[in-house]
Amino acid sequence: MVTAPLPGAAVTSASPVTPPRVVVVTGVSRFLGARVAARLVADPRVERVVGLDPHEPSARLAGLLDGVEHIRADARHAVRAIGELGAEAVVHLAVNGAPDPQHGGRAAMKEQNVIGTMQLLAACQGAPRLRKLVLRSSTAAYGASFRDPAVFTEETEPRAVPRGPFARDILDIEGYVRGFRRRRPDVAATVLRFAPMISATADTTLTRYLALPFVPTVIGRDARLQFVHVDDALEILHRSVVEDHPGTFNVAGAGVLSLSQVIRRAGRISVPVLEPALSAAVSMARNVGVGQFGLDQIDLFVHGRVVDTSRLVKEFGFTPRSTAEALDDFVAGFPDGAALTADRLEAAERAVLDRIRQVRAAGAAALRAAESRAGAGQ
Amino acid sequence: MSAEERSARQVLPGSVSFRPESVNGHHRNGVNGHVNGKADGVPPAPLHQGVADGPGDVWDARVAAALAFLRRRLSGQYEVDDFGFDxxxxxxxxxxxxxxxxxxxxxxxxxxxxxxxxxxxxxxxxxxxxxxxxxxxxxxxxxxxxxxxxxxxxxxxxxxxxxxxxxxxxxxxxxxxxxxxxxxxxxxxxxxxxxxxxxxxxxxxxxxxxxxxxxxxxxxxxxxxxxxxxxxxxxxxxxxxxxxYPLLADIKPLARLLGVPFFPVTPQFPLLGPLGLVxxxxxxxxxxxxxxxxxxxxxxxxxxxxxxxxxxxxxxxxxxxxxxxxxxxxxxxxx
Incomplete structure (x- = not known):
């Protein structure tokens, strides 16, 4: 297990911070929650990691949760868990980006995201030993408007209430955290606004979308996108728990890729669709309970979203790998099904050039032969 | 003489015996040269005059540059900045x-x-x-x-x-x-x-x-x-x-209908239709x-x-x- 000092140790030594001994992590039945809990268990400075989640983790994730005390309850029972355990830090990761048809769809998603956060924060407010709150938020907090600046800083306010359900939940959740900060100024609250996460193994709405052989896009729009690598997201979350970084931070890989570039680098073929048609198809699919693709994603693909991460880099002393590097890692994990790979294009280019050269060589040879015949004839 | 001119000369059909490997090798040189050296405007006049069947070289270079450009675009191997500038x-x-x-x-x-x-x-x-x-x-x-x-x-x-x-x-x-x-x-x-x-x-x-x-x-x-x-x-x-496009009138109701700040009437537009856009x-x-x-x-x-x-x-x-x-x-x- 991890016994070597973590990369963040150098930063903490400058301002001595004692890592919390008891940490409560919500949403451990899901990919990110399980990974964060596993890392905290591996950190010798953290004595006790308690997972709070009404659902049982999948078989793939269950192995990660050795050493995590799992309380099978939702946020309503958080009061007891957080109070009785004497939790010093709460990591709130039970924020779902898309409705899960198996767990009640949009209604349950809103219940968990908004009501769940409200109840969790109520419990946190009454926990005397609590010192730290870490919230997983999203860059969807900036909404989507045609008057938006090209790059969002943490201070940018959304220009309009977004139409995507996830973005609306995020705005509500961050509103509750603002209230919590006012009422418990002694608790260091860290809000991390993550760009879409990506990696070779991650399984998210976005990675499933990019794994399609033909990728639907919006006609006439080529959104600017940013990604953050899952490992970097985990590093940032871990440091937020064991170090002190109060505030709101954008978490994304530097650099920008346009959606068309992303699709081309992944070797997929894009199928541009009219925006109203795409929206209609998405809501129809939603009604019959297939697909997790929603208005949030369509808004992202129309408007794009780029954030300024200089505050994160300065505060955490850590630079996530760039958007392009994160995508490369994802593409490397998805070799099959790619139609237009860089190698194939290069081979095609070489073939065309060789062909031209052959034809010209043949033509030149024929010309020379004709000339020499003509010369001999004279 | 630059590397580019040399490689251009090497790909001259007359000067190379056509063994597949060597063709590939030369071709690669040529393409790399263009990528690094911005071949587009470069194929210079001296090359044109110095080598007998010059025009072919220029076109060879242009075709190679165009293909390399197309490949970079199709495989997404280009950069855009934070504002989307390409x-x-x-x-x-x-x-x-x-x-x-x-x-x-x-x-x-x-x-x-x-x-x-x-x-x-x-x-x-x-x-x-x-x-x-x-x-x-x-x-x-x-x-x-x-x-x-x-x-x-x-x-x-x-x-x-x-x-x-x-x-x-x-x-x-x-x-x-x-x-x-x-x-x-x-x-x-x-x-x-x-x-x-x-x-x-x-x-x-x-x-x-x-x-x-x-x-x-x-x-x-x-x-x-x-x-x-x-x-x-x-x-x-x-x-x-x-x-x-000398603006002679602004049809305000039409502009409101289309959600644009003004709907122009110029000597060319809308009289000449799409041609009025010239x-x-x-x-x-x-x-x-x-x-x-x-x-x-x-x-x-x-x-x-x-x-x-x-x-x-x-x-x-x-x-x-x-x-x-x-x-x-x-x-x-x-x-």
Whole structure:
């Protein structure tokens, strides 16, 4: 297990911070929650990691949760868990980006995201030993408007209430955290606004979308996108728990890729669709309970979203790998099904050039032969 | 002799025996040479004269460069910046097309290029006219092709530009971003050359009888952005755009219906249909005026009086320069 000092140790030594001994992590039945809990268990400075989640983790994730005390309850029972355990830090990761048809769809998603956060924060407010709150938020907090600046800083306010359900939940959740900060100024609250996460193994709405052989896009729009690598997201979350970084931070890989570039680098073929048609198809699919693709994603693909991460880099002393590097890692994990790979294009280019050269060589040879015949004839 | 010329000579059909491996090897050299050395404009005259069957070489190089360009585009191996600006596409596709219009159609003449800073941020402020924003695009070409440093001009566009599909992406890829203070300040503080037309739709949608009369300069947001970042302001006067589509009337109900600021009636449009979109071949003059330094006024960015006076100074400078330029161009469509 991890016994070597973590990369963040150098930063903490400058301002001595004692890592919390008891940490409560919500949403451990899901990919990110399980990974964060596993890392905290591996950190010798953290004595006790308690997972709070009404659902049982999948078989793939269950192995990660050795050493995590799992309380099978939702946020309503958080009061007891957080109070009785004497939790010093709460990591709130039970924020779902898309409705899960198996767990009640949009209604349950809103219940968990908004009501769940409200109840969790109520419990946190009454926990005397609590010192730290870490919230997983999203860059969807900036909404989507045609008057938006090209790059969002943490201070940018959304220009309009977004139409995507996830973005609306995020705005509500961050509103509750603002209230919590006012009422418990002694608790260091860290809000991390993550760009879409990506990696070779991650399984998210976005990675499933990019794994399609033909990728639907919006006609006439080529959104600017940013990604953050899952490992970097985990590093940032871990440091937020064991170090002190109060505030709101954008978490994304530097650099920008346009959606068309992303699709081309992944070797997929894009199928541009009219925006109203795409929206209609998405809501129809939603009604019959297939697909997790929603208005949030369509808004992202129309408007794009780029954030300024200089505050994160300065505060955490850590630079996530760039958007392009994160995508490369994802593409490397998805070799099959790619139609237009860089190698194939290069081979095609070489073939065309060789062909031209052959034809010209043949033509030149024929010309020379004709000339020499003509010369001999004279 | 450069590596490129050598490799070009090696791929001459006559000089190489056609063994597959060696062909591949040479071909690779050729392509790499183009990628690194910007072969497009380079295949030089000496090569042409020095080697007997020269024209083939130039075309070989061009075909290879075009294929390499196509491969990079199709595999996504190019860079865009935070604003979505794609320099490769702009220089490779947009500019060559715009340049035809700039040089052969509008016969544009530029003066005062020494007033465009060779490095660091600067804010170019121009007059806006001509129903369609050709003046903004021509200014971009002028800055890229005629100034010593050959910089890219980063325009600030109305949000309407970004509402329209296709147009929004062409704009982003050619370096335009939304006209708002955060974007303007971010571009200027990273040392970019920023172009803005404070008259906005009031400028391009004005009646032909109002030609070369500067409209109101909005709230002077561009001045406070420049002040906050201490960026010099370069006034630019553009003559010629007014005559491209002389606006005779504005059908307001139709404009409201379509959600656009004005619906123009010009001698060509809508009478000639799509053909009416071809601009009239007016003679264009662009003059860059001496920069107005703002570094000493950084603290006054929020002082409305300072901002207003500076905006007025810029406006007066452009108006006076327009009058000067018009004296040099008695016939709008002459040479």
């Amino acid at each position: 320099p490769e596409l702009t220089d490779g596709v947009f500019h060559p097309i715009l340049k035809l219009l700039y040089r052969d159609w509008f016969r544009t003449e530029v003066s005062g290029v020494e007033n465009v800073p060779e490095s660091g941020g600067a804010l170019l402020v121009g007059n806006h006219s001509g129903t369609f924003a050709w003046d903004a695009l021509m200014l971009t070409v002028a800055v890229r092709d005629e100034t010593p440093a050959q910089r890219h001009l980063r325009l600030l566009g109305a949000d309407l530009v970004f509402r329209v599909p296709v147009v929004s992406e062409l704009a982003r890829k050619s370096g335009v971003t939304v006209a708002c203070n955060p974007d303007a300040e971010r571009l200027m503080s990273t040392g970019e050359l920023v172009g803005v037309f404070p008259e906005g739709f009031k400028g391009i949608g004005k009646h032909y009888s109002q030609r070369y009369k500067l409209q109101r300069f909005g709230r002077g947001g561009f001045v406070s952005a420049a002040l906050r970042t201490g960026t010099p302001i370069v006034p630019v006067a553009i003559v010629g755009a007014e005559e491209t 601009p009239l071949p007016s003679k264009w003059l662009i003059r860059f005026c001496p920069p107005i330094p703002t570094a000493h006024l950084t603290d006054a960015a929020d002082d409305p009086m300072v901002v207003y006076n500076l905006a007025d100074q810029v406006r007066e400078t452009i108006q006076a320069t327009l009058h000067d330029l018009l004296k040099d161009r008695p016939d709008p469509f002459g040479l």
